[in-house]
Amino acid sequence: MTTQYEQFCEDGYFVAKSVLDADTVQNVMAALARPFAHLCRQNGLPDIHIGDDDSLHQGMIALKENNQKAYMNALKLGQNDPSVLAVPAQPGVRAALREAGVDEPVVSLKPFPVMISDALHIEGGYNLRPFHQEWPVMQGSSDAVVCWIALHDVTEAHNALHLIPGTHKDGMLDYERTKCGTGILQELLPDVDPLRMEIKAGDAVVFSTFLAHGSSPIGGALRQALTIRFNNAAAADFIERGYPDPSRIEIERQPENLHRPTRIVRAR
Secondary structure, three states, X not given: OOOHHHHHHHHOEEEEOOOOOHHHHHHHHHHHHHHHHHHHHHOOOOOOOOOOHHHHHHHHHHHHHHOHHHHHHHHHHHOOOHHHHOHHHOHHHHHHHHHOOOOOEEEEEEEEEEXXXXXXXXXXXXXXXXXXXXXXXXOOOOOOEEEEEEOOOOOOOOOOEEEOOOHHHHOOOOEEEEOOEEEEOHHHOOOOOOEEEOOOOOOEEEEEOOOOEEEOOOOOOOEEXXXXXXXXXXXXXXXXXXXXXXXXXXXXXXXXXXXXXXXXXXXX
């Protein structure tokens, strides 16, 4: 019987079952929905009822059309909720990383919520991704992985994760920059049908940062997932290079509409 690590070495990925339990999944989904609910209420848009995916989707659509910047800010804000930030430390996630050979996992970038649908498409920006590799935005350990966690059952109705097994063996591929990230040069991709990953809520696809992957164009319903990039602090090549960090912090020195904080007096 092929082990998960053997499949990972051969194909560049494996599916880890139930890395998050049902309660954790619901807590994460609620955390991601709350910023949208607050903004919709503030702007007189359709109410979002936490736990109701249909109302969430309709609220997100309305917010995107009303204020695209606020919509994108809501996506980013969800990353910082404590329940989302705690996901990398979940026992199921840690166990899956060990199966992939990542002995000392360190988060490369904060958990990133992927909440997409046909109606939420932003031209030239946040939308379906072409085939790409994660390595260009990480540049950490050569055994780094991505943990892509489904927050609901991913079916034929959704733009599922697309993989091209075995492409991790080709190493770093030339790419072009797009408005929503990077894309592998088309002529470098093998002429094969990609593998569509339809998995259950709480399951994760763990794959090499060198594996070609993207978003399936088939589907259109709201798809919610969490993707986390991990380097291996114990990897010799990462240590030898002094733990390089490609992330960059930009500070807006004179933000618009800057106000003094208001003192809040709470009722006793």
